[in-house]
Amino acid sequence: MIGKSFLSIVFASQALAAGYGYNKRDGPGSSYGSAAPASYMTAAGSYRPVASWMSASNPYPNKPSTSKPTSAPTAVIDCGSVVGTTTSLPAATASVNKFLGLPFAQSPPQRFSPPQKIGGGSCNIDAKAWKPACIQQFVYPKLAQDFTKAIFNSPAPEESEDCLYLNLYAPASPPPPGGRAVMFWIYGGALQFGNAGQAYYDGSSFAAYEDVIVVTSNYRTNVFGFATSPELPIAEQNLGFLDQRAGLDWVQRNIAAFGGSPKKVTIFGESAGGFSVDSLLTSFPANSTPPFRGAIMESGQFSYNAQPRLSTVPLWNQLAGLLNCTTNYSSNLTCLRAANASAIKNAIEVNMLEFNPVADNVTLVRNPMQQRLSGNIAHIPTLGGSNAQEGRVFAVGTINSTTFLSQTLGQHSTAIQSLGSAYAPYRASNGSEAYDQVSEIVTEFVFQCPAAYHANATASVGIPAWRYYFNASFSNTQAYPNLGVYHASEIPIVFSTYPRVNVTAQEYALSRAMRGMWATFARNPAGGPGWNPVGSGKPGDVLVGAMSEAEGGLIMNGNETFYGGYNVGVLGNRGDALSSGVTIIDGSEIDHRCGLYAARYNANANIDPA
Template sequence: ARAILNEDHIVHTSLGTIRGVPLKFQNERISAFLGVPYALPPVGIRRFAKPEMVQPWSGELEARHQAKTCFLTIDTSFPQFPGAEMWNPPNSIGEDCLNMNIWVPANHDGSVLVWIFGGGFFSGSPSLDLYDGTVLAAMKHTIVVNINYRLGPFGFLYLGDDSPVQGNMGLLDQQAALRWLHEHIGSFGGDSSRVTLFGESAGSASATAHLAAPDSYSYFSKIIANSGTIMNSWASRTPDTMLELSLRLAKRLNCTSKRGDASSIHNCLRSIPASTIQAEADYVSNDIGLPMTFAFVPVSADKNFFKGNVFERLRSRNFKKDVAVIFGTVKDEGTYWLPYYMSRYGFWFNHTISAEDPKNKALITRDQYRQSMKAFMPYFGGSPLVEHALLHAYQSMSPGQTTSEHFRDGVGRFLGDYFFTCSLIDFADIIADNVYGPVYMYYFTMRSTANPWPKWMGVMHGYEIEYAFGQPFARPSLYDKNHLETEKRFSELIMNLWMDFANTGTPATYWPKYNRIERKALELGEESTYGKHRILVDIHGSYCRLIDEAKTVAGQVFECRTRSDVTIRNTIGGSISIANVLISVILLQGVL
């Protein structure tokens, strides 16, 4: 074990003294340093600016309250429903939010786990109960850090490469937090050469973005990427699109009327209350009208973070190579989004009645299935060929169910494949081919008994996080008491895998390395708690190949993939293709 913190929970850094709060879990003592600033408050003239590192202070910094939540979009769709409210911020919201929460157990080995929260770059907080680092720090003797970053327009507004607002401020915030840790975690007994980034959804996309950000390379050595990469369709936009959306926001705020040049827009936007900007940004986002499209996200090419085009970096293999990575996806990535984006097509959810009420089963009709799938066709250039193929391929996902359940589950599976799983696999292929460290893949199939959403929604996006943070130990009352021991065993397994990976680069002897040819993934499910280790091959592969082909037909072959990549994929198993599906459609004219 490394330096044991002194009894009064004080740390002396080169910036000044920080006083934390004492915590205890299962007889393990912890010092929590909450709301520690890493950059100057991005307010006033610093709104929309790159972060500036925090300056030294005199006296003691009291780090007793969790990091404030940055301005964000709050979920108001299902008031008081735990499945929605658990993601909303538990504490105060403000622009002065560039701080972090740090949990340091009395005995630890110096390893540091840095959590980057998700939320589509428009929502989220490092201070959710779900992300409390106490249990993970105490049980696994590691330092746990949750970093904050600006969201929505505050983090991702873009007025041009040569303007005062050059985009990706939120990613630069993360980079500044990682730099702060690199420079100061030693004062807490941490080892700056043993930093693992872990995150989920947009947090995972962020972690992978740092692989393509030269100034981030020295700040971490491993990544655990759950359900998201910077290659996912929702995770970045071109400079042209970001400029267009940013100008839409400026126009709604009457900031484009005068000269209309970037600096006058910038000055105008800095004079408007943050809450007004947030409200209008929510309007701009909702106005796009395309499901799973978030307005203010990373810009794919910039001067400050990627220092170039992220896709060009991936294509030319110009990214951090000395890294080890765990990638993972959950079985039902798509279902969480259905009540939010597809309610008009039969996926409505009534949070005031039981989640298991038949009315909440989303038993959609054939016509609603068609309408649901049609809503995504703009992503494929509206190609009728692609529409036919996808409608047919996804209509009978699960054997032995009613037709309505087939249709319902098909939409969920398509959404999950297109927006999450397939892009993650594409990205894992590129990384596994090129990095020096090992790469692993998991497929998560454990549904938590604490999950308040309807059971048909399955193993949902975001509902693996609780196991990595030891929630069954922290909040056992949320779980089915008859299943609690299994939940605890499973949580301990996940924490062990993550820690063994962080410490050695090898999560478990039975977990095979991932490569593009075999595509082996470890299933993490209930059976894992009994020592059964199922290895899966080419998860969702045939559907991902169909989606690849659909993109090609629609003329949007992904920038990162060369033609040979597609050829390699098409030689590995799977018989679903546009051609095959269309032949089937002709033979089964009545089916659709």
């Protein structure tokens, strides 16, 4: 998870790129230099919203959509009956029953309160459309805000405090004995924004082609989901995490009505969703029975933190001051509960007030690294990994690497100099080289090395762990030009919701392969996704799609050492060879610099309680 200062600089730099042009060197898979292809741009020259070129209904190349409603499926759940829609996808043997906008909890009667359980017989639902997103926060400056919205929030959904809904995608055919496996998706968004109703989270392909059920669930974010008021009990401050647990509880009670098994749930998420998955893993002790049996973390975890997680109580008081609470109310909590939601949203966005969860030792433990290393966590098989160029989206606009690193990573000058030497031949004086250097440091420090340490620590306490490394980019999934294998770029590949235009054979095949690996893991987490686990003494870490050094990839000679050497599964290309499946490598090929950050992870191990 990334801290406040990092996000602030990140989005400011994205505004630079969006406003003043992007002239960095091409990323892998790019063929268009510094200018965005016309399909990504509006006539006025601004970035076209992602929704205009991404489709969840028919992600397959050169095939007309056959997704069409048939009969209306129904199900009886604990609060009443629900009616959905049935659709079909190309070449699928099973149709898909879609139930959209199912309430999993009652919105609390007053703001900043835990979710409430829905009473029996109180819902009879026409579940055919996505419900509103929870209130979202997109940080300023305005240009950065607009740019982020165009990528992650397009078309803009309705937002509401009445947002505790989930979406369910299930095969329409009769389930096997014992019920189907269930995949419970937790979206990313830095715990500041996100929406389960995004088109690229559509689980239809998983249901149609992999015979699993997918559930995508909303949860509250920013101050609406993590209200660090000293007037609230600490156990009631991580409301967003309580929402996630309420969604999982709903699955336990109701998934059998849709053909699923409550005993076969795998939680999976990306970025802040991966952080959330890990917070669930570390908050259930070893002798517990959590409401899931497998966990997948994409580009996010909680146990190894690049940034210290500091108290946001001062932000709560600052927000109260911005809304004149000290003048008209004796209680800041009472004032903010009475305030207009749009006024709160505007205040936290304009003033960049980014609220984080607190260590309540219920939903979030104080020292997740130590908890993991002690083995006192849920003994659940895990699959986790990162993308080869995560940092490219965060480092856009970098002119000087020393300035960027000091502002975002908080490194002292000597530490920055050592990083510069480790990531030679880049020179901080050159804008393009500074961008490349910073993006690689952010990739490894914030995402890749934490994934490596996380997998190794998990395996060291006897919990099966698999690790992947996603390394493939495609021109039709570039959020804007030249990002390469950027943060979140694997999502449309995993869900098979990539655009239908300009699809390559490798993209089509890799998406089928990754979707299949994730589903294979969900059906049998103990058996893994199809390769050997970390620490098994056998080849196992997977590279998903790999690139050549000429395309920006770093392919080592195999003589480097890391803290233990273990297997990684690369998904995509490796070297000069394109791949649509898995290549097994040793972790030392990509993780040889991770030792540089060990002290920083140790220093950030403790989470401030409030």
